Amino acid sequence: xxxxxxxxxxxxxxxxxxxxxxxxxxxxxxxxxxxxxxxxxxxxxxxxxxxxxxxxxxxxxxxxxxxxxxxxxxxxxxxxxxxxxxxxxxxxxxxxxxxxxxxxxxxxxxxxxxxxxxxxxxxxxxxxxxxxxxxxxxxxxxxxxxxxxxxxxxxxxxxxxxxxxxxxxxxxxxxxxxxxxxxxxxxxxxxxxxxxxxxxxxxxxxxxxxxxxxxxxxxxxxxxxxxxxxxxxxxxxxxxxxxxxxxxxxxxxxxxxxxxxxxxxxxxxxxxxxxxxxxxxx
Amino acid sequence: xxxxxxxxxxxxxxxxxxxxxxxxxxxxxxxxxxxxxxxxxxxxxxxxxxxxxxxxxxxxxxxxxxxxxxxxxxxxxxxxxxxxxxxxxxxxxxxxxxxxxxxxxxxxxxxxxxxxxxxxxxxxxxxxxxxxxxxxxxxxxxxxxxxxxxxxxxxxxxxxxxxxxxxxxxxxxxxxxxxxxxxxxxxxxxxxxxxxxxxxxxxxxxxxxxxxxxxxxxxxxxxxxxxxxxxxxxxxxxxxxxxxxxxxxxxxxxxxxxxxxxxxxxxxxxxxxxxxxxxxxxxxxxxxxxxxxxxxxxxxxxxxxxxxxxxxxxxxxxxxxxxxxxxx
Numbered sequence: 345x346x347x348x349x350x351x352x353x354x355x356x357x358x359x360x361x362x363x364x365x366x367x368x369x370x371x372x373x374x375x376x377x378x379x380x381x382x383x384x385x386x387x388x389x390x391x392x393x394x395x396x397x398x399x400x401x402x403x404x405x406x407x408x409x410x411x412x413x414x415x416x417x418x419x420x421x422x423x424x425x426x427x428x429x430x431x432x433x434x435x436x437x438x439x440x441x442x443x444x445x446x447x448x449x450x451x452x453x454x455x456x457x458x459x460x461x462x463x464x465x466x467x468x469x470x471x472x473x474x475x476x477x478x479x480x481x482x483x484x485x486x487x488x489x490x491x492x493x494x495x496x497x498x499x500x501x502x503x504x505x506x507x508x509x510x511x512x513x514x515x516x517x518x519x520x521x522x523x524x525x526x527x528x529x530x531x532x533x534x535x536x537x538x539x540x541x542x543x544x545x546x547x548x549x550x551x552x553x554x555x556x557x558x559x560x561x562x563x564x565x566x567x568x569x570x571x572x573x574x575x576x577x578x579x580x581x582x583x584x585x586x587x588x589x590x591x592x593x594x595x596x597x598x599x600x601x602x603x604x605x606x607x608x609x610x611x612x613x614x615x616x617x618x619x620x621x622x623x624x625x626x
Numbered sequence: 627x628x629x630x631x632x633x634x635x636x637x638x639x640x641x642x643x644x645x646x647x648x649x650x651x652x653x654x655x656x657x658x659x660x661x662x663x664x665x666x667x668x669x670x671x672x673x674x675x676x677x678x679x680x681x682x683x684x685x686x687x688x689x690x691x692x693x694x695x696x697x698x699x700x701x702x703x704x705x706x707x708x709x710x711x712x713x714x715x716x717x718x719x720x721x722x723x724x725x726x727x728x729x730x731x732x733x734x735x736x737x738x739x740x741x742x743x744x745x746x747x748x749x750x751x752x753x754x755x756x757x758x759x760x761x762x763x764x765x766x767x768x769x770x771x772x773x774x775x776x777x778x779x780x781x782x783x784x785x786x787x788x789x790x791x792x793x794x795x796x797x798x799x800x801x802x803x804x805x806x807x808x809x810x811x812x813x814x815x816x817x818x819x820x821x822x823x824x825x826x827x828x829x830x831x832x833x834x835x836x837x838x839x840x841x842x843x844x845x846x847x848x849x850x851x852x853x854x855x856x857x858x859x860x861x862x863x864x865x866x867x868x869x870x871x872x873x874x875x876x877x878x879x880x881x882x883x884x885x886x887x888x889x890x891x892x893x894x895x896x897x898x899x900x901x902x903x904x905x906x907x908x909x910x911x912x913x914x915x916x917x918x919x920x921x922x923x924x925x926x927x928x929x930x931x932x933x934x935x936x937x938x939x940x941x942x943x944x945x946x947x948x949x950x951x952x953x954x
Contacts, residue, residue: 355845359738365730366739366747369821372814373754376765383768430661438655439662448662451669453940457868459875459932461902462672465909465925469675478910489668496665520647522654550758553877553902557910577760581878584764595764603761610756614749 377603384600387593392601397563397579400588406598408565412575413602415567416480416559417549420487424548425541427488428495435496436503437525449500456493463489464554472558480566480573483559487548494547498540502533539613546609550602552577576602676929679922682915691923697888697904699912704920706927708888712805712898713928716880717873719809719894724816725866731817732824733850748825755818763882766811767803771883774810775802779895797893801885806894808884815879816869823865827858827946861946867939875932877902901928 391405398404431448439445467486472478506529514524530537560572561582576598583595683704684691694705735748779800786796831854839849855862885897886907899907901924912918 351845351848355847358847358850359733362730362733362738365727366734366751368727369731369751369754369817370747372817373750373757375769376757376761379765379769380761427661427664430658431665434658434662438658445662448665450937450940450944452665454933454936455665455669457871457875457932457936457939458672459877459902459928461875461877461905462676462925462929462932465679465905465922466672466675468909469679469922470671492665492668496662520651522651523647525654546756550760552758552760553906556906560910577758577878580760580764581881584767585882599761599764603757606756606758607753610753611749614752 380596380600380603383593383596387597388600392594392597396565397574397583397594398590399563400586400591403590404594406576406579406594406601408562409574409576409579409598410601412480412559412562412566412573413549413577415569416484416487416555416573416575417545419481419484419569420491420548421541421545423485423488424491424544425495428492428540428544429499429537431492432496432499433503433525436500437521437529452493452496456497459553460490460551461553461556464556464558467554467558475570478558478560478572479570480559481569483555483573483575484569486554486558487551490551490554491544491548494544495540498543499537502536502540503529505536506532535616535619539616542609542613542616546606546613549609550577550606552581556581673929676922676926680919680926683919683923686916687920691920692927695888695890699908699914699917702914702916704916706901706920706924708890709899709901709904709924710927711890712808712884713874713900713902713931715894715898716805716809716812716884716900717870719806720812720816720873721866721870723809723813724820724869727813728817728820728824728865728869729862731821732828735821735825736828737846737850737854751818751821753818754814755822758878759815759876760878762811762815762879766807766879767882770811771802771807774807775800779806783895794892795894798891798895800895801897803883803885804895804897805884805891808880808898808900809894811879811883812873812876815876816872819872820865820869823868823943824858824862827861827865828854830861830946831857858946860942860949864939864942864946867935867942871932871936871939874935875902875928877906881906901925 391403392407393405393410394407395403395405396408397406431452435445435449435452439448463486467482467489471482471485475482510528510532511524514528515521519527555575555578559575559578561578562572562574564574566573580595580598580602583591583598586592586595687694687704691704691706692710693707694703695707696703696705697708698704731751735744735751739747779802782796783798783800787793835853835857836849839853844852880900881903884899884903886899886903887897888899888904891898905921905925909918909921912921
């Protein structure tokens with residue numbers, strides 16, 4: 345009897361602690377979001393979206409940084425997205441269980457979790473040194489490289505969800521494999537692939553480390569891809585660590601904007617995946 | 627006559643059509659293969675470019691680069707020991723804090739939570755992983771470190787400071803920023819990664835095994851500890867290593883709160899630096915080839931460490947996947 349009570353007690357204690365652990369995790373998510381809203385909303389006025397980043401002490405906004413972030417993210421996904429989709433297609437449809445596909449899958453997983461600052465160093469050596477200066481293009485390429493493994497992974501997962509019967513039906517009608525892939529498999533997996541791209545956008549739009557020494561920063565409005573360009577993460581980094589109150593305020597506002605956008609992207613992606621069924625979850 | 631000619635014409639079109647299809651098939655296949663091979667090229671390119679960039683520093687300092695603490699841009703003397711130490715210590719402490727919490731979350735999500743709660747809580751934890759690292763950095767600097775400085779660190783200094791052996795770790799003034807704060811922020815960052823993997827791994831445990839445990843009268847905790855954990859051990863370690871990979875390479879969050887001091891303090895409360903924080907802070911402003919090259923060499927070391935850790939993690943998880951497949 346006594347022993348049973350002890351066992352029950354341990355059980356309750358352990359399960360209580362696991363509940364506590366979950367509460368801790370949720371608490372930090374709440375704490376971070378609350379801080380962002382509390383500090384960020386104060387600066388969320390019209391000039392944020394219509395004025396350039398200011399010099400210390402005067403008023404301004406984040407327009408050039410938001411523009412730069414959008415431009416580099418879009419180019420990044422235009423570079424990394426198609427490459428990732430094609431590579432994912434190879435793994436799911438052509439390579440499958442061959443040795444080369446296994447190796448590529450493994451390497452892709454390694455790249456997926458490799459430190460993003462390393463990618464920044466790579467692009468610096470590859471482009472910035474050759475071109476002789478920092479540029480938005482280099483930043484976009486760095487983001488594109490980070491987007492590739494994410495897209496490869498989700499594309500492969502999503503193509504594998506397409507029922508084999510559907511592929512067989514297309515093959516039975518005499519379609520070549522490429523025709524089956526482009527006309528049957530892609531349309532069937534479309535929402536899944538789009539989700540993967542959304543997740544890739546969410547991932548790269550908050551990346552700071554690879555932009556520090558590729559796109560650098562720019563205090564002025566610039567649309568030149570071959571010149572340094574402002575972007576939200578680096579502006580947040582620079583402004584948050586500055587001693588000027590108006591810069592710090594803009595950093596919080598920028599942080600709020602970027603986090604809300606990313607959370608919206610991720611939640612949208614999750615809703616789409618949830619509709620696809622349990623196998624779509626990763 | 628007419629029909630034969632027509633048939634021939636159709637056959638000719640068919641042949642041409644088939645040839646076109648075959649060509650397109652080949653082109654498409656090559657395109658996908660090329661993209662897939664690009665993934666390999668990327669990894670190779672990253673490794674090669676780091677090595678090339680690091681070469682001047684490595685050739686100049688030789689192996690001493692790894693063992694010296696000095697980091698002085700004025701005299702052009704560089705050693706990687708302080709950042710390597712900071713990277714390893716912060717990651718280790720982060721795991722120490724994160725593993726129990728992640729384990730608890732994974733248990734809660736797989737064994738404890740009612741179905742209606744599973745999904746929202748799971749998604750919330752996953753969203754914690756989607757928050758960009760710079761947000762953790764700015765939050766850590768402005769919210770967490772004052773709290774640690776005013777409430778936690780004085781307590782640690784008072785109570786743990788006088789103890790023998792571990793007392794050394796808790797000496798000095800409470801700066802707020804430093805190794806301990808960085809570890810704390812890193813822990814919060816890797817919790818969602820580790821708990822997501824652990825949850826997925828726990829879900830691969832066959833229900834039959836758990837049910838036999840319950841059938842013998844075991845409590846939920848006993849089933850978890852004696853059935854689920856032994857079955858899922860490899861995968862759990864894989865998840866922890868994946869979290870370690872994250873923590874080792876994490877840049878922005880650490881850069882904000884580590885203090886960026888190139889020295890090794892015996893106290894965990896002292897400011898330090900990590901490899902990624904040093905690169906993030908100094909690279910854009912580094913002047914002189916040896917300075918730049920030393921920073922790239924730091925990057926190469928980081929790449930090597932994380933590559934080994936991540937590769938080991940992936941291999942473990944792959945092994946578990948195969949086990950799960952074969953037991954179905």
